[in-house]
Amino acid sequence: VCRRGNSSDRCGATRYRVEVSAGGEASHAAAGMAMPESPNDRKAADIMVQELEAMVLRAEGKKDAAFKMLSSAAAAEDALTFEFGPPVPVKPVHELFGEALLAEGINLAEGPGEIRDWAQADVVLHQAHEQFQRALQHCPKRWLSLVGLSRTEQELSILASMRGGH
Numbered sequence: 098v099c100r101r102g103n104s105s106d107r108c109g110a111t112r113y114r115v116e117v118s119a120g121g122e123a124s125h126a127a128a129g130m131a132m133p134e135s136p137n138d139r140k141a142a143d144i145m146v147q148e149l150e151a152m153v154l155r156a157e158g159k160k161d162a163a164f165k166m167l168s169s170a171a172a173a174e175d176a177l178t179f180e181f182g183p184p185v186p187v188k189p190v191h192e193l194f195g196e197a198l199l200a201e202g203i204n205l206a207e208g209p210g211e212i213r214d215w216a217q218a219d220v221v222l223h224q225a226h227e228q229f230q231r232a233l234q235h236c237p238k239r240w241l242s243l244v245g246l247s248r249t250e251q252e253l254s255i256l257a258s259m260r261g262g263h
Contacts, residue, residue: 137177141185144170144177148186148193155197167194171228174235189235192242195228199249206256215260222256225249 147170155163171190198221205218229246236242 135180137180137185140173140177144173144190145186145188147173148188148190151197152193160197160201163197164194167197170194171231189232189239189242191228191232191235192239192245195225195232195242195245195249198222198225198228199245199252202249202256203252206252206259215256218256219253219260222249222253226253 147166151163151166151170154160154166167190171194174186174190177185202218202222202225205214205221207213226246226249229242229249232242233239233246
């Protein structure tokens, strides 16, 4: 569905943003929630739209723009007030950002010889490590963040051995 959409309305994200931003009970009913609106609801919806748009940009090969958008979304998520219950956004931005950085770090480390950039892979993998740690500060013991952190540590170890421990 995303691939068939045009760039002005990626996967209906713009339409969704308008519908959710309308707020009130209609947006909660559409989302399957039967509760009063919290101060974070609209902000969280905007963050989730940014997450989606960043992943579309990344899939289109626009990784710098995707990483910039994820950084902005992570800052917005950090500014949300604490609320009890499951994490909102559903996919914590720091976790998603960590996963994107981890994939990029692996690509940099394992690319063909002329493309391989171990120094940049090391930088990106350390950034991924930091993002997973930040995700775990917000949602301690979250399984996917723990797996991402462990996988990043494993990749850093492999990279260090590939570089000869330098």
